[in-house]
Amino acid sequence: MKEEPRTVVLATLDHGDVILPEPAWCVGHADHRPDSYRVDLCHTGSEHQLTHDGELLWTASLGQAPCASRPQGRTLGVYVAQDGYARTLDPSACTTSPRPSMRTQTTSANSPPS
Numbered sequence: 001m002k003e004e005p006r007t008v009v010l011a012t013l014d015h016g017d018v019i020l021p022e023p024a025w026c027v028g029h030a031d032h033r034p035d036s037y038r039v040d041l042c043h044t045g046s047e048h049q050l051t052h053d054g055e056l057l058w059t060a061s062l063g064q065a066p067c068a069s070r071p072q073g074r075t076l077g078v079y080v081a082q083d084g085y086a087r088t089l090d091p092s093a094c095t096t097s098p099r100p101s102m103r104t105q106t107t108s109a110n111s112p113p114s
């Protein structure tokens with residue numbers, strides 16, 4: 001038995017109720033306002049947070065505005081926002097380990113020929 005695609009009905013100021021296919025990644029439209037314009041309707045995914053020492057640096061989520069006036073807004077993208085964190089990070093907090101593949105390349109370049 002084929003499952004019907006999920007849809008959502010959203011009231012708009014300029015087009016009345018708009019029925020949209022609801023992507024599986026959308027968290028819903030609990031904050032939707034009926035005085036929205038159709039071009040402003042947006043699917044939003046769950047929010048992901050990047051933190052440093054417990055402070056929020058960035059948030060990111062999937063986003064798509066299927067009725068946007070610009071074609072770029074209609075495609076699925078990642079919405080990114082900075083949370084106002086502005087500070088110089090201690091260099092010791094920014095160290096990274098070389099990737100295993102890079103370490104392997106360095107070792108083989110410095111190894112004597114066999």
Ligand SMILES: [Zn+2]
Binds near residue numbers: 023
């Ligand atoms: Zn949605």
